[in-house]
Amino acid sequence: xxxxxxxxxxxQLFHSKRSTVKRVPKRGSYERELIYQILDEGFICYxxxxxxxxxxxxxxxxxxxxxxxxxxxxxxxxxxxxxxxxIEVCVCVTLVDxxxxxxxxxxxxxxxxxxxxxxxxxIVKEEEDKLAAxxxxxxxxxxxxxxxxxxxxxxxxxxxxxxxxxxxxxxxKVRTGAPIxxxxxxEIPVWAGVIPLTITPGEPxxxxxxxxxxxxxxxxxxxxxx
Amino acid sequence: xxxxxxxxxxxQLFHSKRSTVKRVPKRGSYERELIYQILDEGFICYxxxxxxxxxxxxxxxxxxxxxxxxxxxxxxxxxxxxxxxxIEVCVCVTLVDxxxxxxxxxxxxxxxxxxxxxxxxxIVKEEEDKLAAxxxxxxxxxxxxxxxxxxxxxxxxxxxxxxxxxxxxxxxKVRTGAPIxxxxxxEIPVWAGVIPLTITPGEPxxxxxxxxxxxxxxxxxxxxxx
Numbered sequence: 001x002x003x004x005x006x007x008x009x010x011x012q013l014f015h016s017k018r019s020t021v022k023r024v025p026k027r028g029s030y031e032r033e034l035i036y037q038i039l040d041e042g043f044i045c046y047x048x049x050x051x052x053x054x055x056x057x058x059x060x061x062x063x064x065x066x067x068x069x070x071x072x073x074x075x076x077x078x079x080x081x082x083x084x085x086x087i088e089v090c091v092c093v094t095l096v097d098x099x100x101x102x103x104x105x106x107x108x109x110x111x112x113x114x115x116x117x118x119x120x121x122x123i124v125k126e127e128e129d130k131l132a133a134x135x136x137x138x139x140x141x142x143x144x145x146x147x148x149x150x151x152x153x154x155x156x157x158x159x160x161x162x163x164x165x166x167x168x169x170x171x172x173k174v175r176t177g178a179p180i181x182x183x184x185x186x187e188i189p190v191w192a193g194v195i196p197l198t199i200t201p202g203e204p205x206x207x208x209x210x211x212x213x214x215x216x217x218x219x220x221x222x223x224x225x226x
Numbered sequence: 227x228x229x230x231x232x233x234x235x236x237x238q239l240f241h242s243k244r245s246t247v248k249r250v251p252k253r254g255s256y257e258r259e260l261i262y263q264i265l266d267e268g269f270i271c272y273x274x275x276x277x278x279x280x281x282x283x284x285x286x287x288x289x290x291x292x293x294x295x296x297x298x299x300x301x302x303x304x305x306x307x308x309x310x311x312x313i314e315v316c317v318c319v320t321l322v323d324x325x326x327x328x329x330x331x332x333x334x335x336x337x338x339x340x341x342x343x344x345x346x347x348x349i350v351k352e353e354e355d356k357l358a359a360x361x362x363x364x365x366x367x368x369x370x371x372x373x374x375x376x377x378x379x380x381x382x383x384x385x386x387x388x389x390x391x392x393x394x395x396x397x398x399k400v401r402t403g404a405p406i407x408x409x410x411x412x413e414i415p416v417w418a419g420v421i422p423l424t425i426t427p428g429e430p431x432x433x434x435x436x437x438x439x440x441x442x443x444x445x446x447x448x449x450x451x452x
Contacts, residue, residue, distance in 0.1 A: 018280055023303055043322050043336060048274040048283035054244055057274035057283050059320040059340050077249055094285040096269050096425075101446070104376040105364045106386070110269060114285050138331045148416055150330040160332070178433045186435055190374055191443050193436065195450060196428035199322075207404045207418040217417050220327070224421060 014169045019118050021171050029172040032067075038113045038172060039064050040140075042093040047071060049089050051082045062093075063136030067167045069117065070124070070133040075161040083121045083163055091117040091165060099195040102179035103188045109175060111194060117170040121163040133162045144219040240395045245344050247397050255398040258293075264339045264398060265290050266366075268319040273297060275315050277308045289362030293393045295343065296350070296359040301387040309347045309389055317343040317391060325421040328405035329414045335401060337420060343396040347389040359388045370445040 013030045021028025029035075039045075039062075048057045058079045063070045069091065073080050083089055098111035124130045131152070138146040152160070179192050201224045204216050239256045247254025255261075265271075265288075274283045284305045289296045295317065299306050309315055324337035350356045357378070364372040378386070405418050427450045430442050 018282070023300060043325075044320050044338070046272040046274075046283050046285075046318055046320075048272075048281040048316075050276050050279075050281050053276075054314055054344075055274040055276050055281055055316045056244070057272050057316045057318045057342065059272075059318055059338070061336055074249060088280055090274075090281045090283045092272055092283045092285055094270050094272075099269075099367050099427075101368065101371060102375070104378075104382075105360060105372060106378050106382040108364050108367050108371070108375070110287055110367070112270070112285070116283065118280075134331060138334050141325050141334050141336070142327065142421070145327060145334070146331060149328070149334070150332075150411055150414055150416070152330075152332050156330075156332040178431075178435075185376055188376055189437065189440055190376070191430075191436065191440050191446060192433040194431045194433075195368070195446065196431065197425050198428060199423050200426040201325075202422035202424060204417075205404075205420045205422065207420075209404075209412055210418055211415065214415055214417050220417060220421065 013167065013171070015171055016169065019116065019169050019171050021173050027173045027175055029174065030170070031172065034172050035115050035167065035170050036064065038095060038115045039069065039093055041095055045069070045071070046092045047079060047089060048091070049079065049082050049087055051078070061137060061141070063133060063140045065132055065136045069165045069167055070136055070162055071165070072133065072137060072160055072162045074159065077161070080161045080163060084123050084161070086120050086122070089119060089121055089165065096197055097176070098197055100179045101192055101195070103181045103185045103190045103192050107179055107181050109179065111175050111177070113172065113174045115170055115172045117165065117167060119165050119168055121165045124162040124164050127157065130157060130162050133164070134160070142219060142223050148217060148219065239393065239397070241397055242395065245342065245395050245397045247399050253399050253401055255400065256396070257398065260398050261341050261393065261396050262290065264321060264341045265295065265319055267321055271295070271297070272318045273305060273315060274317070275305065275308050275313055277304070287363060287367070289359055289366045291358055291362045295391045295393055296362055296388055297347070297391070298359065298363060298386055298388045300385065303387070306387045306389060310349050310387070312346050312348070315345060315347055315391060322423055323402070324423055326405045327418055327421070329407045329411045329416045329418050333405055333407050335405065337401050337403070339398065339400045341396055341398045343391065343393060345391050345394055347391045350388040350390050353383065356383060356388050359390070360386070368445060368449050374443060374445065
C-alpha cells in the first residue's frame with residue numbers, strides 16, 4: 001500500500017478500496033479530527049489479523065500519541081507475535097450512543113461512532129518512544145494518571161512489547177439522530193425515538209489494601225464527577 | 227473443524243488451540259451460560275474475516291436465539307457477501323466494567339467481560355427462521371420491542387440477508403476486582419482502586435415527527451428506569 005508521501009498528518013486520512021465506507025456512504029468520514037475523537041473516547045480496540053489462514057479478532061486496550069495508535073502486551077501474546085512480523089492488521093473502535101427505535105422493525109438501529117483502521121504495525125524499540133506509549137496507555141485509562149504512579153522499571157519495560165500502528169488509512173462511520181421510517185409508516189401509532197446511552201463512572205472503589213489515610217485524588221474525583 | 231457431536235448444547239463450549247485463552251488462562255472460561263450473558267448484554271459484535279488475504283473487522287448489531295448468533299444486513303454488504311461463502315469468521319463482544327488504577331503504571335488495567343467466537347456462518351433461508359432472527363435483533367436492542375412494531379414486509383424480508391453463526395466454539399475472558407500490584411508497591415502512597423463503568427440510558431427522545439398523543443410505552447420506560 002502506497003500512502004501519499006507529503007503532509008502525512010493531513011486533515012483527511014487516506015482511503016483506498018478496502019477502507020472506503022460502502023454501505024450508507026453518507027455516514028462515512030475520513031476526517032482525522034473525528035477519528036482521533038472516537039479513538040480518544042473509546043477504551044477497547046478490536047484487532048483483527050490472520051494467522052495460519054484463520055482470522056482472529058482480539059480486544060485490547062490502547063493509547064494514541066498524535067498519528068500513532070499503540071497496543072501492548074506480553075511478548076508471548078499470540079496477537080503481538082503475529083503483528084510484529086508486519087502482517088496486515090485491521091483495527092476497529094466503536095462507541096454506542098443510542099438505541100434507535102423506529103415504527104417498523106426493519107428500521108431499528110443504533111446510533112454509533114465507529115472507526116476502522118488499516119495498516120501494518122511495527123515494534124517500538126527506543127526506550128523514549130516506549131515510555132511515551134506507556135504513558136499514553138495509562139493516561140488513556142484516566143487522564144493525568146501517569147504522573148501519580150510508579151513508572152515502569154527496566155524489568156517491566158523489557159517484559160512489555162509495544163507496537164505502533166500509523167493512523168494513515170482509516171475511515172469513520174457515524175449514525176446520529178432520530179429513526180428514519182418509511183414515509184407511510186409515520187402514521188402508525190407506535191412510539192418512536194432514541195434512547196441515548198452514556199458510559200457513566202460510578203463511585204471509586206478503593207483497593208481493600210489501600211491505607212485509610214490515602215484519599216481519592218483530584219484526577220479520579222474529576223473523572224467521576226464530569 | 228470437528229465439533230463433539232453429542233449434546234450440542236452442552237454447558238461447556240468446545241475449544242481448540244485457536245479458541246483457548248492463553249494469556250492469563252485463569253481468566254478464561256468456556257461456560258455457555260457466561261458466554262450467553264455477555265452476548266445478551268452487549269450491543270455490537272466485531273466480525274473478523276479475510277477477503278483477498280486482507281483481514282477486516284466490522285462492527286455490527288446482532289441477535290441471539292439459543293445457540294445461534296445472528297447478524298444481518300443488506301445482501302450488498304461486503305461482509306455478508308464474504309461470510310455467506312462459508313469462510314472462517316471470528317466474532318468478539320466485550321463489555322467494559324471498570325477502570326483499574328494500580329500503584330504502578332504497569333499494572334493498570336480494565337475490568338471487562340469478553341468473548342471470542344469461531345466458526346462459519348450460513349444463510350438463514352426459511353422465512354420462519356428469518357423472522358425469528360429479526361425478532362431477536364429487535365428485542366436485543368430493547369426487550370419487548372418487536373410486538374410493538376410494524377413487522378417486516380415481503381420486500382424488507384427479501385432485502386435483508388440474515389446469517390447464522392453457531393455458538394459451538396467460543397471462549398470468554400473476564401477480569402474483575404481490585405488492581406494487583408507487586409507486593410513491594412503496596413506501600414507506595416498512591417490511591418489505587420477501581421472506577422466502575424456502567425452504560426446508562428438517558429431520557430427517551432421522541433422522534434420529532436411523533437404525534438404528541440403517543441406517550442412513551444412501558445417497555446421503553448422500564449428500560450430507562452431499570
